Amino acid sequence: MDRLLGGLLALALYTSPVAWALPVFDGDFDCLDATTANRYVSDFQIDSESFGGLELCQPQVDTKKLLNDLQLVELGQFNGSTVNIFIQEFVPAGDYYLWLKEQTNGISRGDDIPWATAYNSGGYFTMQDGWAKLSTLGRVGTLIHEARHTEGYYHTICDHGPYKDSRISGCDESVASGGSHGVEMEYYARVVLQGANFHPVYQSMARLMLLARANFVFNESPMSEKDALIARTSEGLARLAGEDKQLLSWSFPGSESFQLKRTSLGATLLDLPNGAWSIDLERPDIAPALSDDYSYFKLLKMAPPADLVDVEEVDIHLRRYMYAIDGQERIYNYIFGQGAWSPATHLPGVERLVTHNPMGQPGLFAVFKNLTYCPIQVPFLRCDRTPMPWPADARKFVSFNGSTLKLGPDRMVYDSKGEVWDGLGEAEVLDLTLVPHFEIFQ
Ligand SMILES: [Zn+2]
Incomplete structure (x- = not known):
């Protein structure tokens, strides 16, 4: 076997x-x-x-x-x-x-x-x-x-x-x-x-x-999952765990161009076209980032489609998906059962992928250059409905501890009332994402 x-x-x-x-x-x-x-x-x-x-x-x-x-x-x-x-x-x-x-x-x-x-x-x-x-x-x-x-x-x-x-x-x-x-x-x-x-x-x-x-090889899951908020800030990386609200931060030597992504085991820094850097959330002080051989961002090392500009790994209805878009406004997903990327489908105007919509609901969404977005109809390569408006003052949304947080292009985070949210301290926030956190090594 x-x-x-x-x-x-x-x-x-x-x-x-x-x-x-x-x-x-x-x-x-x-x-x-x-x-x-x-x-x-x-x-x-x-x-x-x-x-x-x-x-x-x-x-x-x-x-x-x-x-x-x-x-x-x-x-x-x-x-x-x-x-x-x-x-x-x-x-x-x-x-x-x-x-x-x-x-x-x-x-x-x-x-x-x-x-x-x-x-x-x-x-x-x-x-x-x-x-x-x-x-x-x-x-x-x-x-x-x-x-x-x-x-x-x-x-x-x-x-x-x-x-x-x-x-x-x-x-x-x-x-x-x-x-x-x-x-x-x-x-x-x-x-x-x-x-x-x-x-x-x-x-x-x-x-x-x-x-x-x-997190997937056992049908009877051995681990329970909590949410943690991970942010890329002007000072490095920061983690805010769900209930204890403990803010941990550490310096990170990588480039500002890296995109912070959720994975099935934590967080990774997407470094296109080179690959991705996995973050050990338990001990980020040991190796701030290891070449991601762990989440399905590792597929970027196995002949991925050319000129990718965004990639997301998401779990929807218990099934894991790996989606990508390229610089020619085309969308792909990875067909795990065949060990291959799908053929490309043109999705006109698509710019990037996100895992929360403006209401803070999780899923997989395509954001378009004309400031609209749609949910992706997994496992297909198309919108599930007509695109809706995406707020011009929002880079990303996440839902954390019951509130929907918005990251603005001004590198500030706002709560659902539009007030500045200070959960990540004083630093400028370049990127943020919600990730699973498994407490099995304490
Ligand atoms: Zn085996």
């Missing part, structure tokens, strides 16, 4: 590496000694030739990537007793290497199922192109996921998320059912909560990957 659509490419905007921790990025790993490499090849019956030949040093060779992953599995240590719902002792914390070895009859590299990251056939894993483009964390998670399939765990049809209404069996019933997703999430949760020698950036990646996948 496959592990569907992992993320790609790992880059981070972060500052200081931690000397004592295991490496994170492929370029951070030392050359591996031949004895250890040969032991890995033998333990996992690796078809080195299919990965580009045995390679001890060059990080761009797929064989070295796999050796890096196995090093992380073998040397990663866990301690402490902190747990959350994802840690259920499916795999004993100290046994990952031996367990993985027992469940692996062989590993080779192929490109026969391009929409999958990897698949397991009778204990033989075939790692696809998507696997090679993942971060170390995502690749280790893929190995652990595939290993669980050897023990006879299979997927079921998804009743929500991107694969709802597709015929792809990509989900597990619940965390407690202990399937491949459960075992994969347990590893990420342990890295975050019990990791003894992992780099904080690797832990940040694990937190994001867990949130990204756990």
Whole structure:
């Protein structure tokens, strides 16, 4: 069985590496000694030739990537007793290497199922192109996921998320059912909560990957979601959580041109045409933004339509959608069941996409150059009704704590009475969005 659509490419905007921790990025790993490499090849019956030949040093060779992953599995240590719902002792914390070895009859590299990251056939894993483009964390998670399939765990049809209404069996019933997703999430949760020698950036990646996948791969949802308001201000990024009204802010080194977007796991900064930067809302101090391998903004790394000017990831009636518009006033969506972007449809005058209308109602809306807007009739590429007026003095609306807030072109936020809203402090507000916030790591 496959592990569907992992993320790609790992880059981070972060500052200081931690000397004592295991490496994170492929370029951070030392050359591996031949004895250890040969032991890995033998333990996992690796078809080195299919990965580009045995390679001890060059990080761009797929064989070295796999050796890096196995090093992380073998040397990663866990301690402490902190747990959350994802840690259920499916795999004993100290046994990952031996367990993985027992469940692996062989590993080779192929490109026969391009929409999958990897698949397991009778204990033989075939790692696809998507696997090679993942971060170390995502690749280790893929190995652990595939290993669980050897023990006879299979997927079921998804009743929500991107694969709802597709015929792809990509989900597990619940965390407690202990399937491949459960075992994969347990590893990420342990890295975050019990990791003894992992780099904080690797832990940040694990937190994001867990949130990204756990919000849709289990039909019985293990997490409850709260609203948080995220803003891009003249001082950096700010978060205002729902009930405690606690304002957290931190500096961010990126460009003012980045657009702040909601995702299914939090927030991302859209950096067209380059991609997107995921924000770790729990620990933004570690890596203010990591290349978004987590939300479906990762699709921007997989041959997206050209000249995109706006992209939104939204959940409507339990189904996830990815919509985009380009500079030629055309609209697209991503067809998850086919692993491809739809053909383009002309939507004359369309300028951008937003996720709240002027009344503060959530959804997906197209805003036009003539200051009108319409709701998009998902899953189609058209308006659901005749366009209505969009206020000239409004950049965006969000609904937060019962009021509809408006962001103006003057970089001020106003409440529904038209009064200046000071919930984000004194800073100028460049952009804001409402995001889901999951409290599973406190
Ligand atoms: Zn699977």
